[in-house]
Amino acid sequence: MKNNNAKKMSRIRIGGLYLSSDHFADEANKTIGKPALSDQVIVNRRNVTPKLNPYGEEMRDNVRKIFSEQYDLEVEFSWSKHCGCTTCPCSPGFKIFIRVPANSMLRVREENRVNVWVDNDGKITIRDEDKIASVIQLMKLCYR
Numbered sequence: 165m166k167n168n169n170a171k172k173m174s175r176i177r178i179g180g181l182y183l184s185s186d187h188f189a190d191e192a193n194k195t196i197g198k199p200a201l202s203d204q205v206i207v208n209r210r211n212v213t214p215k216l217n218p219y220g221e222e223m224r225d226n227v228r229k230i231f232s233e234q235y236d237l238e239v240e241f242s243w244s245k246h247c248g249c250t251t252c253p254c255s256p257g258f259k260i261f262i263r264v265p266a267n268s269m270l271r272v273r274e275e276n277r278v279n280v281w282v283d284n285d286g287k288i289t290i291r292d293e294d295k296i297a298s299v300i301q302l303m304k305l306c307y308r
């Protein structure tokens with residue numbers, strides 16, 4: 165659903181992308197994806213950066229491709245330490261956005277957002293895939 169007109173656009177959040185530790189460069193590689201949370205993990209995760217290694221970048225591109233090819237949604241990613249949890253940095257990740265006309269007043273409520281997980285072995289899991297259908301429905305409302 166590419167929009168090529170000059171209308172003013174704004175971006176809305178449709179979900180979150182969480183990559184496991186193997187996809188990150190530097191410190192993040194040691195602190196993301198630990199199975200159990202501890203105080204130390206929380207402390208470490210405050211220092212996590214969005215810097216991915218080439219493998220991680222490839223996987224993020226693959227996720228972008230899935231949204232484009234399977235759902236016709238052009239997504240953008242934006243790093244957030246609080247992607248999956250507003251209270252603490254236990255779930256850092258990339259917020260997933262799409263662009264919609266600024267005047268559409270469209271929002272995707274938190275409970276309707278789509279979460280995507282990429283395991284160390286490269287397996288991509290879209291949780292609650294049915295929620296994408298409601299995102300696409302909303303998109304259609306924008307372009308009526």
Ligand SMILES: [Zn+2]
Nearest residue numbers: 249252253254
């Ligand atoms: Zn938390």
